Amino acid sequence: xxxxxxSGGGVVQPGGSLRLSCAASxxxxxxxxxxxxxxxxxxxxxxxxxIQYDGTNTYYADSVKGRFAVSRDNSKNTVYLxxxxxxxxxxxxxxxTKDQATDWQAGDCSNSWGQGTLVTVSS
Amino acid sequence: EIVLTQSPGTLSLSPGERATLFCRASQSVGSAFFGxxxxxxxxxxxxxxxGTSSRAAGIPDRFRGSGSGTDFSxxxxxxxxxxxxxxxCQQYGSxxxxxxxxxxxxxx
Numbered sequence: 001x002x003x004x005x006x007s008g009g010g011v012v013q014p015g016g017s018l019r020l021s022c023a024a025s026x027x028x029x030x031x032x033x034x035x036x037x038x039x040x041x042x043x044x045x046x047x048x049x050x051i052q053y054d055g056t057n058t059y060y061a062d063s064v065k066g067r068f069a070v071s072r073d074n075s076k077n078t079v080y081l082x083x084x085x086x087x088x089x090x091x092x093x094x095x096x097t098k099d100q101a102t103d104w105q106a107g108d109c110s111n112s113w114g115q116g117t118l119v120t121v122s123s
Numbered sequence: 124e125i126v127l128t129q130s131p132g133t134l135s136l137s138p139g140e141r142a143t144l145f146c147r148a149s150q151s152v153g154s155a156f157f158g159x160x161x162x163x164x165x166x167x168x169x170x171x172x173x174g175t176s177s178r179a180a181g182i183p184d185r186f187r188g189s190g191s192g193t194d195f196s197x198x199x200x201x202x203x204x205x206x207x208x209x210x211x212c213q214q215y216g217s218x219x220x221x222x223x224x225x226x227x228x229x230x231x
Contacts, residue, residue: 034183044209059219061219107217107218109213109215110168113167113169116165
């Protein structure tokens with residue numbers, strides 16, 4: 001079955017950096033776009049970033065553009081989120097998600113989600 | 124950038140009742156690129172509906188999605204105890220995806 005396991009969360013000071021990883025298994029990783037979605041404590045879902053199945057295209061929410069970078073290593077079935085210049089408003093649970101569609105260049109609906117990793121930005 | 128607005132914010136109903144949730148987009152969304160998710164406390168969201176009206180794998184047929192253009196809805200025909208949760212709409216299929224702010228379906 002599909003399994004997505006996020007790691008790398010933790011406490012970081014404002015202005016700091018953190019890299020999240022998401023290890024995927026149970027499906028043809030190199031054929032699916034992947035996304036990051038976050039949820040601040042007690043709040044709703046916010047889409048963060050998308051990376052195409054082959055890494056060719058990446059898209060970002062305006063709130064993180066220029067600070068966050070999504071990448072993937074299809075040989076390791078892993079997607080990453082590099083987060084720089086972190087702010088208090090970036091505090092959230094970060095979910096890694098798998099696109100339902102295969103071989104597609106735009107973000108699709110997410111039919112599998114990881115359990116999430118908590119990022120806390122605080123001094 | 125498309126903004127999704129869900130209503131109502133909270134729906135208080137009893138098991139067995141019918142629930143109807145709404146989502147309005149700030150501009151037209153293609154029917155193939157609209158979906159709904161369910162989230163229970165402490166859990167990751169789960170895809171319910173994609174392509175406006177197609178149920179995801181394992182989703183019971185009491186969940187029905189409909190709509191077009193800027194107005195979409197999710198209907199739960201008869202609420203089961205496990206359906207009390209928060210529901211999010213989503214538009215996708217572009218370079219900027221978006222979620223609505225959520226509707227909480229609570230037990231009355």
